[in-house]
Amino acid sequence: MNRIQIKNIKIGEGPPKVIVPLMGKNEIELMEEVKEVIILKPDIVEWRADVFDSVENLEVIKGILSLLREQLSEIPILFTFRSHREGGNKQVTDLYYHELLSTAIQSNLIDLIDIELFSQEENLKDLMQKAKDNNVYVIMSNHDFEKTPAKDEIIKRLRSMQDLGADIPKIAVMPTNISDVLTLLEATDIMRSNYADRPIITMAMGSLGVISRIGGEVFGSAATFGIGKQASAPGQIAVDDLRDVLNIIHKAQ
Ligand SMILES: O=C1C[C@@](O)(C(=O)O)C[C@@H](O)[C@@H]1O
Numbered sequence: 587m588n589r590i591q592i593k594n595i596k597i598g599e600g601p602p603k604v605i606v607p608l609m610g611k612n613e614i615e616l617m618e619e620v621k622e623v624i625i626l627k628p629d630i631v632e633w634r635a636d637v638f639d640s641v642e643n644l645e646v647i648k649g650i651l652s653l654l655r656e657q658l659s660e661i662p663i664l665f666t667f668r669s670h671r672e673g674g675n676k677q678v679t680d681l682y683y684h685e686l687l688s689t690a691i692q693s694n695l696i697d698l699i700d701i702e703l704f705s706q707e708e709n710l711k712d713l714m715q716k717a718k719d720n721n722v723y724v725i726m727s728n729h730d731f732e733k734t735p736a737k738d739e740i741i742k743r744l745r746s747m748q749d750l751g752a753d754i755p756k757i758a759v760m761p762t763n764i765s766d767v768l769t770l771l772e773a774t775d776i777m778r779s780n781y782a783d784r785p786i787i788t789m790a791m792g793s794l795g796v797i798s799r800i801g802g803e804v805f806g807s808a809a810t811f812g813i814g815k816q817a818s819a820p821g822q823i824a825v826d827d828l829r830d831v832l833n834i835i836h837k838a839q
Contacts, residue, residue, distance in 0.1 A: 587782045587783060587784065587785065588783060588784050588785075589785070590723060590753055590754065590784070590785060592630075592662045592697050592698065592723060593660050593661075593662050593697065594660065595629050595630065595662055597754065597785050597808050597809060598784070598785035598808045600803075600836065601802075601803050601832040601833065601835070601836040602802035602803055602807060602808055602809050602810045602832060603629035603630060603808065603809040603810075604628055604629050604630075604809070604810060604811075604812050604825060604828060604829060604832070605628065605629065605630045605631070605632050605664065605809050605810065605811045605812070606623050606626060606628035606630075606631055606632065606811070606812055606813075606814040606825055607631075607632045607633075607634050607666075607811060607814065607816075607817075607818035608620060608623065608631060608632065608633045608634060608654075608814070608815075609634055609637050609815065609816040609817075609818055610637070610638070611637060611638060611639050612638070612639050612640070613650060613653070616633075616638070616650065616653075616654070617653065617657070619814065619815045619816075620654060620657045620658065621657070622814060622815050623814035623815065624657065624658065624661070626814055626825040626826070628661060628812075628814065628825065629661075629662070629809075630661065630662045630663075630664055630697075630698065630809070631654070631658055631661055631662070631663055631664065632663075632664040632665075632666050632700075632811070632818070633650075633651075633654060633663060633664070633665055633666065634666050634667075634668060634674075634675075634818050635647065635665060635666065635667045635686070635690075636666070636667045636668045636669070636674040636675045636676045637675050637676075638650070641667065641676060641678075641686070642678070642682065644685065644686065644689050647686065647689060647690070648689065648693055648695075651663075651665070651690065651693050651695040651696065652693075652695055654695070655695045655696075662697035662698060663695070663696045663697050663698070664696070664697070664698040664699070664700060664725065665687075665690040665691075665696045665698070665699050665700065666699075666700035667683065667686055667687065667700070668700070668702075668729075669683065669702055671704075672702055672704075672727070672728070672729040672731075673729050673731040673819070680705070680706040680709060683705065683709070684705075684706075684709040684712070684713065687699060687701065687713050688712075688713065688716055691713065691716045691717050691720050691722050692716065692720055694720070696722060697722065697723060698722065698723045698724070698725055698753075698754075699713075699717055699722050699723070699724055699725070700725050700726075700727050700756075701713050701714070701717070701724055701725070701726050701727070701752075702726075702727055702728065703726050703727065703728045703743060703746065703747055703750075704728065710750065711750075714750065714751050714752075718751075723753040723754065724751070724752050724753050724754070725752070725753070725754045725755075725756050725787065726747040726750065726752030726754070726755050726756065727756040727757070727758070728743050728747075728756070728757050728758075729757070729758045729759075730758070730759045730760060731760050731791070732760055733759070733760055733762060733766075734759040734760060734761050734762070734766035734767075734769055734770060734790065735759065736769070737769050737772055737773045737776070740757055740759065740769070740770065740773035740788075741773050741776055741777060741781075743755075743757055744757060744773070744777055744781075744786055744788075745777075745781060748781065748783070748784065752784075753784060754784065754785050754786065754787060754808070754809075755784075755786045755787075756786065756787040756788070757770075757786075757787075757788050757789075758788075758789045758790075758791055758819065759789075759790055759791065759795075760790070760791050760792060760795075760820075761790045761791070761792060761794045761795050762794075763794070764794060766790065766794070767790045767794055767795055767797060767798060770788055770789070770790040770795070770798055771790075771797075771798060771801070771805045773788070774786070774788045774798075774805045774806045774807055775805050775806050777806060778805075778806030782806070785808035785809070786806070786807065786808060787802075787807050787808055787809045787810075788802075788805075788806075788807045789807065789810065789811070789819075789821075790821070791819055791820045791821045792820045792821045793820075793821055794821075795821045796821055796823065799811070799812075799821060799822065799823065799828070800823075800828065800831040800832065800835070801835065802832075803832070803835050803836055803839060804835060810828065810832075812824065812825040812827075812828040812829075813825060
């Protein structure tokens, strides 16, 4: 498997990397939040820009990115705009999604970008190319907040992300029972056994899915999202608790 090294962080080696989302709505909230989050020593910080009030102002976005870069110094930054149809907070046009992500990629201030698999095809290809040209790693993502797709469908989506050149394919699903959680974990394990040329990230959301957020090293998921100040999805747990469990599992490997 090809590991991905970003600054000092090796994704795909050792325990899953802990990604902490920033959920502030404005500059003041974000700057307070980032200070609290740094104390937790996250491996990667995700800025959930869809929660940010001024996400439609590209100049403000660039300004916030440079403040975050300054504060986070060597901690890798993941830029995410989660679209409304995938459980995010704001609806924007395909055109603006493309413009926003292009701005983030070309800012020279981020390390990773989240690009949704089900984005408009030409935009997606263009964003992939821009990311490559600017040395920004792509986490390609898909979310189902309603249900858990069948195992083959989960694998198919992760494989198509690989085919599209994603550095790290990612899928989040909502289980309605324990079989759904097992479906997600089995799909993750099959990816590792049969198609493990790069790290992937998977999770089952909600309380039923917690095992998937702590068991990545066992089942084959290379990173996990934990709560800093505020959760960004159901079922996330606090970073300190998360680290304790990840370390316990790691020691047993
Ligand atoms: O895609 C993901 C995964 C996530 O939805 C989760 O379930 O932990 C949390 C989001 O912030 C992130 O962008």
